[in-house]
Amino acid sequence: MRSARTRLRLLAWAFAIAGAAGATGAASAAAPAPAQALTREQVNAAVERLRADPNLPGTRTERKLRFKDSDAKEEETKKKEGSVGWLRDMVKAVAEGARWLVWGLAALLLAWVLLRIQGWVRVRAERGRPAHGPLPSHVGSLDIRPESLPDDIGLGAAELWRRGQQRAALSLLYRGALSRLVHVHAVPVRAASTEGECVALASGRLAPAAQGFFVALVDAWQLAAYSGRLPSTAEVLAVCGEFDRHLSPAAAPVAAEATR
Structure with a gap:
């Protein structure tokens, strides 16, 4: 496809050749003749001659391999x-x-x-610290003073359970156990001691049977306090009946002898 620039070049060459031909004819004639206008056929013929000339620039097609x-x-x-x-x-x-x-x-x-x-x-x-100094009146929010507890803790907890006050019954058992650990068995429980720490502290001061009882009591208390699940009535009444046998003041000398 020819470009506009190529067309202009061809026309320029055609006019140049035509002008040169007219000038040569005028010089060879004996008398000057008036110049005649170029016809379309003459212009086209000149363009074709220029197009056929290999020395003139034109359109070139290139092919590339891809x-x-x-x-x-x-x-x-x-x-x-x-x-x-x-x-x-x-x-x-x-x-x-x-x-x-x-x-x-x-x-x-x-x-x-x-x-x-x-x-x-x-x-x-x-x-390893001796149980000296003021004893705690509360462990967390639980009152463990002996005067705040009934004389028969196991019986009082069983009555609360039968009346439908299950959480109060378990709380009474746990408070009573902590009070006996502190005031009877000289376990160094502190006001900020957790359930797990109380179990660990009691392991060096209680006999094996009493320690196992306290662990079972703590498990029942944690199950109700933190998981909202209550143990069975048979389990709770069994703990109530064995409370004084394992944590009463009479059991303290046995525990002390076991730790010697």
Whole structure:
């Protein structure tokens, strides 16, 4: 396809040749003749002569080799990358979230281990400390003063349970057990001691049977206080009937002899 510039060049050459031909004819004639206008046929003929001249610039067609297979593969690769791009991004996001989750769980585990070590160290220190100084009147929010408790703690708890006051019955058993540990068995329970710490502190001051009884009592109390689940009536009445046998003042010398 010819360009506009090529057309202009051809016309310029055609007019130049035509003018040169007219000038030559005028010089060879004997007498000057008036100049005649060029016809369309003359112009077209000049253009054709110029077009046939190999020395003049014109339109040139070039051909280049292209590898169709490589282009097709490149396009296919781009399409595949676009189709799996969202999946790659999702996997990357999930991996990043999992990494932060693992770090969070590791931090929680480390904090739990540190708290357990701190509690163990405190229990060891309290267990080796003599039971001197003012005794606690409360452990947490529970009143453990002997005057705040009935004389027969097991019987009082059984009556509360039969009247439908299950939580009050279990609270009375746990308060009574803590009061006997502090005032009878000289267990160094403090006002901020947790259930687990009380069990650990009592293990060095109670006989094995009494320690097992106290552990069962604490489990029943925690089940109701923190999980909202009550033990069976048979289990609670059994604890009520065995309370004085394991934690009464008469059982204190047995416990003291067991710890020698």
